[in-house]
Amino acid sequence: MPELPEVETMRRGVEPVVGRRIAKVARTRTKVKPIQITPSMRTFTRRAVGKKIEATGRVGKRLILHLSGGDRIVIEPRMTGLALLADPPDRGHLRFRMEFESPGDSPLLYWDRRGLGLIRLVDSKEFDERYGPEKVGPDALMISAGDLQSRLQATRRAVKVALLDQRLTAGVGNLYASELLHVARIHPARIGKGLSRLECARIHAATREVLLDAIDHEGSTLSDGTYRNALNQDGSYQNLHRVY
DNA sequence: CCCCAGTCCTGCGGGC
Protein backbone atom coordinates (compact mmCIF):
# COMPACT_ATOMS: atom_id res chain seq x y z
CA MET A 1 0.00 0.00 0.00
CA PRO A 2 1.52 3.31 -0.93
CA GLU A 3 2.88 5.02 2.17
CA LEU A 4 5.47 7.77 2.31
CA PRO A 5 8.36 5.85 0.66
CA GLU A 6 6.17 4.56 -2.17
CA VAL A 7 4.59 7.95 -2.88
CA GLU A 8 8.00 9.62 -2.72
CA THR A 9 9.28 7.04 -5.22
CA MET A 10 6.30 7.81 -7.46
CA ARG A 11 7.03 11.50 -7.17
CA ARG A 12 10.65 11.05 -8.16
CA GLY A 13 9.60 8.74 -10.97
CA VAL A 14 7.24 11.28 -12.51
CA GLU A 15 9.71 14.20 -12.19
CA PRO A 16 10.20 14.18 -15.99
CA VAL A 17 6.75 15.81 -16.33
CA VAL A 18 8.09 19.05 -14.85
CA GLY A 19 8.28 21.67 -17.58
CA ARG A 20 5.74 19.92 -19.79
CA ARG A 21 2.46 21.48 -20.91
CA ILE A 22 -0.74 19.47 -20.54
CA ALA A 23 -2.45 18.77 -23.85
CA LYS A 24 -5.19 16.36 -22.84
CA VAL A 25 -6.66 14.71 -19.76
CA ALA A 26 -9.14 11.85 -19.83
CA ARG A 27 -10.58 9.01 -17.85
CA THR A 28 -9.73 5.74 -19.48
CA ARG A 29 -12.49 3.30 -20.27
CA THR A 30 -12.49 0.30 -18.00
CA LYS A 31 -14.90 -2.42 -17.08
CA VAL A 32 -14.48 -1.54 -13.42
CA LYS A 33 -16.08 1.46 -11.75
CA PRO A 34 -14.43 4.80 -12.55
CA ILE A 35 -12.48 6.54 -9.82
CA GLN A 36 -13.45 9.88 -8.39
CA ILE A 37 -12.21 12.92 -10.33
CA THR A 38 -12.91 16.24 -8.64
CA PRO A 39 -14.28 18.66 -9.72
CA SER A 40 -16.25 17.33 -12.70
CA MET A 41 -14.19 15.99 -15.59
CA ARG A 42 -15.36 18.97 -17.64
CA THR A 43 -14.10 21.54 -15.16
CA PHE A 44 -10.98 19.52 -14.49
CA THR A 45 -10.18 19.51 -18.20
CA ARG A 46 -10.84 23.23 -18.65
CA ARG A 47 -8.53 24.14 -15.79
CA ALA A 48 -5.76 21.65 -16.56
CA VAL A 49 -5.33 21.69 -20.33
CA GLY A 50 -2.79 24.25 -21.52
CA LYS A 51 -1.17 24.54 -18.09
CA LYS A 52 2.45 23.81 -17.54
CA ILE A 53 3.54 21.50 -14.73
CA GLU A 54 5.96 23.61 -12.75
CA ALA A 55 6.88 21.23 -9.95
CA THR A 56 5.99 17.98 -8.25
CA GLY A 57 5.40 17.65 -4.53
CA ARG A 58 4.19 15.31 -1.84
CA VAL A 59 1.95 15.82 1.17
CA GLY A 60 2.07 12.71 3.31
CA LYS A 61 0.79 9.93 1.06
CA ARG A 62 -0.44 12.28 -1.68
CA LEU A 63 1.35 13.22 -4.87
CA ILE A 64 1.05 16.85 -5.98
CA LEU A 65 1.46 18.44 -9.43
CA HIS A 66 1.86 22.21 -9.29
CA LEU A 67 0.37 23.87 -12.38
CA SER A 68 1.13 27.26 -13.88
CA GLY A 69 -1.47 29.74 -12.65
CA GLY A 70 -1.54 28.27 -9.12
CA ASP A 71 -3.87 25.28 -9.42
CA ARG A 72 -2.67 21.92 -8.17
CA ILE A 73 -3.52 18.37 -9.08
CA VAL A 74 -3.60 16.07 -6.07
CA ILE A 75 -3.24 12.35 -6.72
CA GLU A 76 -4.29 10.25 -3.76
CA PRO A 77 -3.44 6.57 -4.38
CA ARG A 78 -4.98 5.23 -1.14
CA MET A 79 -4.67 1.42 -1.20
CA THR A 80 -3.69 0.45 -4.72
CA GLY A 81 -3.14 3.59 -6.81
CA LEU A 82 -0.09 4.08 -9.00
CA ALA A 83 1.27 7.04 -10.98
CA LEU A 84 3.17 5.83 -14.02
CA LEU A 85 5.19 7.02 -16.99
CA ALA A 86 5.30 3.51 -18.42
CA ASP A 87 2.91 0.68 -19.22
CA PRO A 88 0.66 -0.19 -16.25
CA PRO A 89 0.53 -3.66 -14.64
CA ASP A 90 -2.61 -4.32 -16.68
CA ARG A 91 -4.92 -2.36 -18.97
CA GLY A 92 -8.10 -3.21 -17.12
CA HIS A 93 -7.47 -0.97 -14.14
CA LEU A 94 -6.01 2.01 -15.92
CA ARG A 95 -8.14 4.92 -14.72
CA PHE A 96 -6.74 8.19 -16.00
CA ARG A 97 -4.38 9.55 -18.61
CA MET A 98 -2.65 12.89 -19.07
CA GLU A 99 -1.00 13.70 -22.38
CA PHE A 100 1.49 16.44 -23.11
CA GLU A 101 2.06 18.86 -25.98
CA SER A 102 5.31 17.34 -27.12
CA PRO A 103 4.33 14.12 -28.89
CA GLY A 104 7.47 12.32 -27.78
CA ASP A 105 6.62 12.69 -24.11
CA SER A 106 5.12 9.57 -22.58
CA PRO A 107 1.73 10.20 -20.94
CA LEU A 108 1.26 10.28 -17.19
CA LEU A 109 -1.01 7.39 -16.24
CA TYR A 110 -2.99 6.61 -13.13
CA TRP A 111 -3.66 2.94 -12.46
CA ASP A 112 -5.66 1.71 -9.48
CA ARG A 113 -6.75 -1.87 -8.91
CA ARG A 114 -9.28 -1.30 -6.16
CA GLY A 115 -10.17 2.18 -7.29
CA LEU A 116 -10.34 3.73 -3.84
CA GLY A 117 -7.94 6.48 -4.86
CA LEU A 118 -8.90 9.83 -6.27
CA ILE A 119 -7.59 12.70 -8.35
CA ARG A 120 -8.50 16.24 -7.43
CA LEU A 121 -7.77 19.62 -8.97
CA VAL A 122 -7.74 22.43 -6.40
CA ASP A 123 -6.82 26.09 -6.21
CA SER A 124 -4.34 27.22 -3.58
CA LYS A 125 -7.10 28.11 -1.10
CA GLU A 126 -8.73 24.69 -1.26
CA PHE A 127 -5.30 23.08 -1.16
CA ASP A 128 -4.56 24.83 2.14
CA GLU A 129 -7.96 23.89 3.53
CA ARG A 130 -7.62 20.23 2.66
CA TYR A 131 -3.92 19.64 3.04
CA GLY A 132 -2.81 22.40 5.41
CA PRO A 133 -1.36 21.87 8.90
CA GLU A 134 -4.86 21.57 10.44
CA LYS A 135 -5.61 18.46 8.41
CA VAL A 136 -2.19 16.97 7.76
CA GLY A 137 0.54 16.89 10.38
CA PRO A 138 4.25 17.44 9.80
CA ASP A 139 5.84 15.06 7.32
CA ALA A 140 7.35 12.02 9.00
CA LEU A 141 10.71 12.89 7.44
CA MET A 142 10.53 16.58 8.40
CA ILE A 143 9.22 16.43 11.95
CA SER A 144 11.73 17.20 14.70
CA ALA A 145 12.40 14.77 17.52
CA GLY A 146 10.99 17.27 20.01
CA ASP A 147 7.78 17.81 18.06
CA LEU A 148 7.22 14.09 17.61
CA GLN A 149 7.82 13.53 21.32
CA SER A 150 5.30 16.16 22.40
CA ARG A 151 2.71 14.85 19.96
CA LEU A 152 3.16 11.22 21.04
CA GLN A 153 3.12 12.11 24.72
CA ALA A 154 -0.10 14.07 24.24
CA THR A 155 -2.21 11.03 23.42
CA ARG A 156 -3.63 8.10 25.35
CA ARG A 157 -3.80 6.05 22.20
CA ALA A 158 -1.49 3.14 21.49
CA VAL A 159 1.64 4.40 19.80
CA LYS A 160 1.01 2.41 16.63
CA VAL A 161 -2.51 3.78 16.31
CA ALA A 162 -1.18 7.29 16.95
CA LEU A 163 1.46 6.92 14.22
CA LEU A 164 -1.26 6.01 11.73
CA ASP A 165 -3.03 9.31 12.47
CA GLN A 166 -2.02 11.62 9.61
CA ARG A 167 -2.63 14.71 11.78
CA LEU A 168 0.03 13.57 14.22
CA THR A 169 2.61 13.00 11.53
CA ALA A 170 2.04 12.42 7.83
CA GLY A 171 3.15 9.52 5.69
CA VAL A 172 3.26 6.50 8.01
CA GLY A 173 0.89 3.60 7.40
CA ASN A 174 0.45 0.10 8.76
CA LEU A 175 3.52 -1.42 7.14
CA TYR A 176 6.09 1.20 8.12
CA ALA A 177 4.58 1.76 11.57
CA SER A 178 5.15 -1.95 12.24
CA GLU A 179 8.70 -1.84 10.91
CA LEU A 180 9.82 1.34 12.61
CA LEU A 181 8.42 0.38 16.03
CA HIS A 182 10.28 -2.90 15.81
CA VAL A 183 13.51 -1.09 14.95
CA ALA A 184 12.87 1.33 17.83
CA ARG A 185 12.15 -1.64 20.13
CA ILE A 186 8.82 -0.15 21.25
CA HIS A 187 5.77 -2.38 21.67
CA PRO A 188 2.97 -1.17 19.35
CA ALA A 189 0.43 -1.20 22.17
CA ARG A 190 2.39 1.17 24.39
CA ILE A 191 0.37 4.26 25.29
CA GLY A 192 1.71 7.53 23.88
CA LYS A 193 1.61 9.29 27.25
CA GLY A 194 3.71 6.56 28.82
CA LEU A 195 6.66 6.94 26.45
CA SER A 196 9.86 8.44 27.78
CA ARG A 197 11.84 11.13 26.02
CA LEU A 198 14.44 8.53 25.11
CA GLU A 199 11.86 6.14 23.71
CA CYS A 200 10.37 8.92 21.58
CA ALA A 201 13.85 9.72 20.34
CA ARG A 202 14.27 6.07 19.36
CA ILE A 203 10.98 6.22 17.45
CA HIS A 204 12.09 9.40 15.71
CA ALA A 205 15.43 7.90 14.70
CA ALA A 206 13.83 4.63 13.59
CA THR A 207 11.24 6.50 11.51
CA ARG A 208 13.97 8.29 9.59
CA GLU A 209 16.10 5.18 9.24
CA VAL A 210 13.27 2.97 7.97
CA LEU A 211 11.63 5.51 5.67
CA LEU A 212 14.90 6.71 4.12
CA ASP A 213 16.09 3.15 3.62
CA ALA A 214 12.74 2.25 2.04
CA ILE A 215 13.01 5.22 -0.34
CA ASP A 216 16.52 4.06 -1.29
CA HIS A 217 14.98 0.71 -2.20
CA GLU A 218 12.06 2.30 -4.05
CA GLY A 219 9.43 1.11 -1.61
CA SER A 220 7.88 -2.27 -0.83
CA THR A 221 6.28 -4.43 -3.49
CA LEU A 222 4.13 -7.00 -1.67
CA SER A 223 3.05 -10.41 -2.88
CA ASP A 224 -0.06 -8.90 -4.45
CA GLY A 225 2.33 -7.02 -6.77
CA THR A 226 0.24 -3.90 -6.55
CA TYR A 227 2.86 -1.31 -5.78
CA ARG A 228 5.49 -0.56 -8.45
CA ASN A 229 7.61 2.45 -9.26
CA ALA A 230 6.71 4.92 -12.03
CA LEU A 231 8.34 2.65 -14.59
CA ASN A 232 6.27 -0.35 -13.45
CA GLN A 233 9.23 -2.01 -11.75
CA ASP A 234 9.18 -3.67 -8.32
CA GLY A 235 10.56 -1.95 -5.25
CA SER A 236 12.89 -4.05 -3.12
CA TYR A 237 12.37 -2.95 0.47
CA GLN A 238 10.08 -5.96 1.06
CA ASN A 239 13.29 -8.02 1.18
CA LEU A 240 14.38 -6.01 4.21
CA HIS A 241 11.14 -6.22 6.17
CA ARG A 242 11.68 -7.38 9.73
CA VAL A 243 8.14 -7.94 10.99
CA TYR A 244 5.44 -6.89 8.52
C1' DC B 1 -10.71 14.33 22.36
C1' DC B 2 -11.02 9.53 21.29
C1' DC B 3 -12.88 5.17 19.67
C1' DC B 4 -15.39 2.05 16.79
C1' DA B 5 -18.02 0.43 12.90
C1' DG B 6 -19.13 1.19 8.42
C1' DT B 7 -18.18 2.87 3.52
C1' DC B 8 -15.81 3.21 -0.87
C1' DC B 9 -13.82 -1.09 -4.39
C1' DT B 10 -11.49 -5.22 -6.30
C1' DG B 11 -8.78 -9.55 -6.26
C1' DC B 12 -7.12 -13.27 -3.88
C1' DG B 13 -6.87 -17.33 -1.23
C1' DG B 14 -8.75 -20.43 2.49
C1' DG B 15 -12.38 -23.53 3.54
C1' DC B 16 -15.53 -26.70 1.96
Added chain:
DNA sequence: TGCCCGCAGGACTGGG
Protein backbone atom coordinates in the same frame (compact mmCIF):
# COMPACT_ATOMS: atom_id res chain seq x y z
C1' DT C 1 -12.78 -25.53 -10.77
C1' DG C 2 -16.57 -23.39 -8.00
C1' DC C 3 -18.96 -20.66 -4.46
C1' DC C 4 -18.78 -17.89 -0.23
C1' DC C 5 -16.37 -15.11 2.76
C1' DG C 6 -12.76 -12.68 5.15
C1' DC C 7 -9.14 -9.74 4.33
C1' DA C 8 -6.02 -6.09 2.65
C1' DG C 9 -6.03 -1.01 6.12
C1' DG C 10 -6.12 4.78 3.28
C1' DA C 11 -9.30 8.39 4.27
C1' DC C 12 -13.38 9.70 5.88
C1' DT C 13 -18.05 9.97 8.41
C1' DG C 14 -21.49 9.39 11.93
C1' DG C 15 -22.67 7.95 16.55
C1' DG C 16 -21.35 7.07 21.26
